[in-house]
Each structure stands twice: as C-alpha cells, then as structure tokens.
Amino acid sequence: MADSKQFAEAVARRVNGPRRPRPLIEMQGIRKSYYIGQPNELEILHGIDLKVYPGEFVAIVGESGSGKSTLMNIIGVLDKPTQGTYILDGVNIHEARDNQLAAIRNQKIGFVFQTYNLIGRQSALKNVELPMLYAGVPGGERARRAKEWLTRVGMGERMRHQPNELSGGQKQRVAIARAMVNEPALILADEPTGALDSETSRVVMDLFHEMHERYHKTIVLITHNPALAQECQRVLTLKDGRIVDERKGGGARGAL
Amino acid sequence: MGLSNILENVIMALTSLKSNKMRSLLTMLGIIIGIAAVIAIETVGGSLTGSVTDSMSGMGVGNITVGLTQKSSDDTSGTSAGVTLRRFMDNTPGAEDLISDEMIGEFEETFADKIDRVELTREAGTATIDKYGDPDTTISATLTGTTPETLQNLEEDTPILAGRWLTDADEGKYLCVVSEKFVQQAIGTTNADAVGARVVLTVNGNPCAFYVAGVYKYVENEYASLFGAQDDDSIQTTIYIPLETARVLTGADEGYQNITVVTATGVDVTSFVDVVGDYFASYYTRNDTWTASASSISSLVESMTEMLDTISLGISAIAAISLLVGGIGVMNIMTVSVTERTREIGTRKALGAPSSAIRLQFITESIVLCVIGGIIGVILGVSMGSWLSSLIGFAAKPSISAIVIAVGFSMGIGVFFGYYPANKAAKLDPIDALRYE
Ligand SMILES: Nc1ncnc2c1ncn2[C@@H]1O[C@H](COP(=O)(O)OP(=O)(O)O)[C@@H](O)[C@H]1O
C-alpha cells in the first residue's frame, strides 16, 4: 500500500513538476505594532512571511523579546496582525468574526502554554473535557474521549487529580491531552518545556514527537533550547521581529 | 446550549463558589436576610389572620352589633342648640335615647328576609350565694337577662340537662336557668332534683329568690386554663333570667343600649352592616347627643387583616432594600471574581470558548450564588415563621407560591446583577486576558 502511494506521488511529481499540498499556515508581510497612533508607537513584527505545510514540525527560536510569542498568538488567531495577510487552512482570518475565530481555535488549533494554564480546582479530566464542552460534544462522549487522551499521555492514573496535586511535567501532559482532544490540525506550543527540568522536558518533547509521528499533527513549537529545536524538521530563528535564519533540523533525538 | 452544558456550568459555578465559601456566604447574606424576612412575615401574617379569624368565628361572624354612640362634635345633625351643647352633656343615655322595642320591631319587619333574629340581653350584674355546705365561702355568678329565642340558640353548645329553657310565658317571673357547675357549687343536688329548687341570690346587696327552671351543661372556658388551674369555687357561670325580670332588678329604663342582629345565612355581612347602621341611625337624626351604629366581627377581622397587610408591606419594603443591597453585593463580588480569573478566561478563549459561553458561565455562577442564598433564606424564613406562629398559637405554613416566587426572584437578582460582570468577562480580549498578571 505504502509503496503504491509513494509510486503514485512520484509519478505525479514527474508529470506536474514539484507540487506540495496547500499550506496550513500562509502568512505574508505580517506586521504587528502596539500603541498605534501614539508617539511611542512600537512595531514588534516587521513583515513576516511564513508557510507551514500539513504534517510539518517547526521550531521557532530566538532571543527573549524577539517577538516569538507575538507571532505565535497571531498564528493561533488569539491576536490580529496590524498588517499583512494570514490564511489559516484556507480561511482568511481577516474576514472572520469573533465567534468564527473562537470556532477556529476550538476546532483547528490546540494550545500548549509554558505555564500550563490548567483551570484551577477542576480535575485533569474536566480540564481535558473543556474544549469538547465548547465544541458541543455530549457529556458521555466528552468523558470517554478525555479519558482516552489522558491515558495516551500517561495520565490515566491521575485523571481525578486537581492541577495543584500534579507536578509540572504532569500538568504539561494534561495540557497536551487537552490540546489534542478535539483532534486539531495544528498544535501550537509556546515554550512548553520552559518551566521544566531537562528530564521532564525530554518526556514532554517525546510526547510532541509522538503527536507528530503517530497522529500526524502539524506542530509549531517555540523553545529556548537549541538541542530540542534541532530535533524538529525546520528551525526558524527570529531576531527583532524578523525571520533571520531558516534551516533543516537534524531530527536526531535524545540530545539532552 | 444543551441541558448537559447548563448542568456543567452549574457544577463549575458550585466548584468556584465552594473554593471561596466564606466570601460566597457573606455575599449571599443580603439575599438570605431579604428572602427570610419576606417568607417569615408571610408565615406570621397567615398565622395572625388565621388565629384572629379562628377565635372570632367562634364569636359569630354573622352577628351585627348595634349600639348607641355619642355624636361627635363635627356631626351637625339634631338641633343647633343641641350641637353646641353636645359636649357638655353627660354620657349616659336617657330613657328616650335607648333603642326601643318599636325600632326593633320595625327593623325586623323591614329586613325579615335578611335577618335570622335579634338577640336582646341585659346584664343584671353579679349575683352571690353561699357555697353548699360551707356558708363561709361565697359563689359568684353572672346574671344575664335574655329572650327565650336567644336561649334556644344556646342549646347547640350548652344543651339543657334537666328542666327547660325559659319561655315567653316566664317573662317578668323570678325563674332562672343555671349551669350544672352552679348546681354543684350552690345547690348540692342532682341536676334533676335541682329543677324547682328555690335559690336566694344576693343582687346588688339585696336578697332575691329565684326558682330553677332548668340546668344546662357546663363547658369549661378554654381560655380559663391559660391562667393555670382554677379553684373550683371561683368558677363563675352564667345564670339566665327573663329579660323583663333583669330590667326590674336593675331598675333600668325600657329599651336597649346594645342589640345583636343575627343575619340569615348567605347574607353578606360586611355590606349589610352599613345598611343596619344607617337604618338605626335614621331614628337618631333629631337626637342631640346620641346615635346608633353597627359593627360586626367580620368587619373587625377585615380591618385587622388590612392592618396586617400594611405591616407586611412595610417589612417587604425593608426586605426589598436588603435584596437590592444583596444584589449589588453579588455584582461587586462577581466583578472581583472576573478580575481574579482573567487568565482563566483567557485560557478558555484560547480553547475556543465563544463570548456567549463565558457570559453564560458567569451568569450561571451569579444565579447559583443567588439561588443558594434564596434557598437558605427560605429555610430560615420558614423556620423563623413557624417558630413565631407557634408563639402566636396558630400553626401556619408559607404558601408554596411564596416560596417559588422567592426562589424565582433570587434567580432574577442573579441574572440582573450578574449580567454586567459576566458581559465584562465575555468581552475580554483573549490576549490581554492571557497576559494578565
Ligand atoms: N501588549 C503589549 N503591549 C506592548 N508591548 C508588547 C505587548 N506584548 C508584547 N509586547 C512587546 O513585544 C515584544 C515581543 O514580545 P514577545 O513576543 O512576548 O517576545 P518573546 O516571546 O520572543 O520573548 C517585547 O518587547 C514586548 O515588550
């Protein structure tokens, strides 16, 4: 099967020339400014062009304050660019209304934050159910899928625990389950290992690799750790609001 | 929004309120007090009205009392000299002022279809007699002159045990009907043997001989026991004598200061009482000092209920203020809660919560807070009300509708005062909320 598919693709490439599927993320000339119209107007992103294709695992590195999070928030349609065009999975987000943006975040994107951002006083299970609640999934189905994903990230034993009863690594695993549970195409992770020790970082990073390889998720991951970035397929370096370098990652794992 | 989502929101709200128990309780206080006050006053009001109606219906709701009253100084009927002199007159009506038998006769004729009978009584004071077998102890009894018709109507509550009630033929004679208690106290025979006995009563210091025509059943006064067990000798029962005999005994003029009109069944007493009052007053238009007026227990009960309603209204107003203050407290605490949970709101938006879901979440929290307060208030109000009504002595329950309205009203407060903070949360920019420190 795999052979015949590869063969078909090879034939297609030969006939049509090099052809790739439609990008999941397509950005052109993205600029972001704060304090617009005020004397202290400040441009953080100075025209970013970026294409990310389905199934890619992209790392973004750069100094603190270089605009990584700002870019990530725009990719995740939490924030809107001041200028430029952004098409996410074929949808021009400039034309989308607030409710449509909420639906896009709910259905197409899974967020993982450095600070985990689990909802306090709600069990791991309830936290993972949350995106499905907003998607209108019925209660029984919610619980079933949440348990399934918690088991996949190795948290099956601690589903009833509240966030304050979990370690940092465990919280981040719950957060990854929560990001995955609605089966989004895109996972966005802003320094997911930033608050973890190297051993736990390894576990969390391996989870991202698993989401990428086994569940074919497109992943954009911000990290400060060059070794972890090197494990990804593509590494973008951001400096003062510009992409200054783009190279292939080594793919070699376990570099910690 | 499905039912399960609403349930999920309620669970979320309960979790959030539970994590701040003290704060939630303090916030509810205004609502608890307001609702409790309303429910308690409902219960107490019901108890008071109930006990008043209860005790008064025993006195005859269908009775209208017509009595003489002095004309007030701003009443301009009568002769002008009389009006001026009115205030200097003494306050005992003369023979010509009393309600006469003619007036009663005419009244009975005019309203024959509306009235059952007219009861005439004349108090002849207290009679005393030596205790049987113990001349050192004195027994007292109330001497009441009345008509045979009136006596006949006593048969239901205090039936005759021996002999008979008085008749028209006994008018003016020295016959009496006594209670079985009186027979034990003063005669010392069986009821049957007491009939025909001669008793010498001391009335106004003068001895006066009566023959016993009948003995009626003694019914213990339920209120008497309120003051502790009574000494048997001090129990004072009524001795009934003919009306005319009582008049002669007291040396009074012919006519009556008060009469009781018993209405026929089905007559609207509250409106008929005015008709009766006007009818008798018409005899007194030329009288300088006196007039007649009518009143009834029903109208008394009505004005009592009206008064209670006014009191309830006053307390309800205070409760409304308490609820308003409580509502503002809810709004305040919800605003604080939204601010505290700004990052949570940001996270929820990042997970794809539309504004409407955030709004619903916080309104639900506000409603849950208020409804819990309302329920606690209802429980408190019901127990307070039933305790108070047990003190009054008439068990009353607040109506189910009052409880439903109370809980519904607290829900309304939740929506009204929760909307502003919930809307504030819903409108937060996701990035600003996520970056909030
Ligand atoms: N809301 C804001 N208002 C003003 N400046 C902001 C705001 N958000 C971010 N910035 C600025 O934008 C720059 C880039 O921030 P960020 O994207 O968080 O950097 P990174 O994630 O790469 O560390 C910083 O200098 C920061 O001060």
Ligand SMILES: [Mg+2]
């Ligand atoms: Mg950052």
